[in-house]
Amino acid sequence: SYELTQPPSVSVSPGQTASITCSGDKLGDKYVCWYQKKPGQSPVLVIYQDTKRPSGIPERFSGSNSGNTATLTISGTQAMDEADYYCQAWDSSTSVVFGGGTKLTVL
Amino acid sequence: QVQLVQSGAEVKKPGASVKVSCKASGYSFMSYGISWLRQAPGQGLEWMGWISGFTGNTNYAQKLQGRVTMTTDTSTSTAYMELRSLRSDDTAVYYCARGKNYDDAFDPWGQGTLVTVSS
Numbered sequence: 773s774y775e776l777t778q779p780p781s782v783s784v785s786p787g788q789t790a791s792i793t794c795s796g797d798k799l800g801d802k803y804v805c806w807y808q809k810k811p812g813q814s815p816v817l818v819i820y821q822d823t824k825r826p827s828g829i830p831e832r833f834s835g836s837n838s839g840n841t842a843t844l845t846i847s848g849t850q851a852m853d854e855a856d857y858y859c860q861a862w863d864s865s866t867s868v869v870f871g872g873g874t875k876l877t878v879l
Numbered sequence: 880q881v882q883l884v885q886s887g888a889e890v891k892k893p894g895a896s897v898k899v900s901c902k903a904s905g906y907s908f909m910s911y912g913i914s915w916l917r918q919a920p921g922q923g924l925e926w927m928g929w930i931s932g933f934t935g936n937t938n939y940a941q942k943l944q945g946r947v948t949m950t951t952d953t954s955t956s957t958a959y960m961e962l963r964s965l966r967s968d969d970t971a972v973y974y975c976a977r978g979k980n981y982d983d984a985f986d987p988w989g990q991g992t993l994v995t996v997s998s
Contacts, residue, residue, distance in 0.1 A: 805984045807924070814974060814991055815924065820984035858924050862982045867940060868914075868926035 774863035776871035783877045790846040792874045794859030797840060802861045804842040806835060809856045809873070818857075819844060846876075854878045881905040883913075883975050883989035890995045891965050898961040899992045901975030908956035909933045914978050914985055915949060915960040917971040927973075929981035930958060938981045965996045 777795045784790035794804065806819040817826050819835035822842065832847045842861075846853055859871040886900040901913060915927040928939035930949040937949050948961045958975055973992045976985035 803982075807985070809924075814988040815976075815985070816988070817984050817986040820986070826986060860924075860985075867938065867981065870924045870926065873923045 774861075774865060774869050776859055776861060776869055778857075778859060778871040778874045780872070781875045781877065783879060784846075784849045786851060786878055787848055790849045790853070790876055790878075792844045792846075792857050792859075792876065794842040794844070794871050795840055796842075796861065796869075799840050799842055799861065800838045802837075802863070804835070804837050805860045806833075806842075806844045807858045807860065808853075809858060810854075815858070849876075849878055851878050881977065881987055883977065883987060885973075885975060885989040885992045888993040888995070890997065892998055893966055893996055895965050895996075896961060896963040897965060897994050898959055899973050899975075899994070901958045901960070901989050903932075903956045903958070903977070906977075908951075909953055911977050911979050912981065912983075913949075913951070913958040914976050914981065915947075915958075915973065916976060916985070916988075917973045919968065919971040922971075925971075927960070929978065932958070962994075965994075967996050970994065970996045 803821050807815040808818050809815045818829050818833045822837040823835050834845045836843050856873045858873045882904050884902045889897050909932045912931045914929040930937045950959045975989040
């Protein structure tokens with residue numbers, strides 16, 4: 773079955789750039805989405821189709837996908853960005869697959 | 880605005896069934912599908928399946944085949960997810976989310992429904 777691998781945690785200082793990776797076999801051949809999940813809240817889509825931002829998502833959120841790795845980048849990270857982030861893709865054998873999630877700490 | 884409102888928390892015994900509803904508003908229900916997902920305590924997100932708001936066609940996660948049924952009521956713009964033969968590891972927050980097709984991004988999500996399976 774297809775698997776997506778994320779680092780369990782990433783730390784960043786306020787105002788700096790945070791990068792969260794998501795790895796999978798030939799992931800660059802698939803579309804990747806990213807979701808932000810804060811405790812007690814529902815997940816929010818922050819990036820879809822590798823690089824697109826839904827309306828209402830700040831410009832500091834961006835995405836890329838090439839080779840075996842997709843990356844969510846948060847520029848000028850703010851305290852409000854502290855959350856769990858999940859990558860997600862589609863695979864012909866597994867249908868929908870999520871990464872294990874990355875806890876972003878802003879300190 | 881687009882909104883998905885789910886039914887309230889449930890407590891079930893092992894072996895029982897649960898049916899969660901998801902009422903959509905702010906868009907044409909039949910122009911999109913609804914995916915169901917869940918998150919067990921301390922775990923990641925898991926996709927359970929998708930149903931078309933137009934045809935009622937479904938696409939279930941292989942892991943849940945035979946235990947899950949997704950339906951819609953287009954007259955009330957409501958989607959339903961029934962899970963049978965509940966086990967303790969089905970304890971989770973269950974979410975519905977809009978997606979045009981099963982391979983479309985999930986946006987937005989409902990507020991979540993906690994289902995607790997305990998004897």
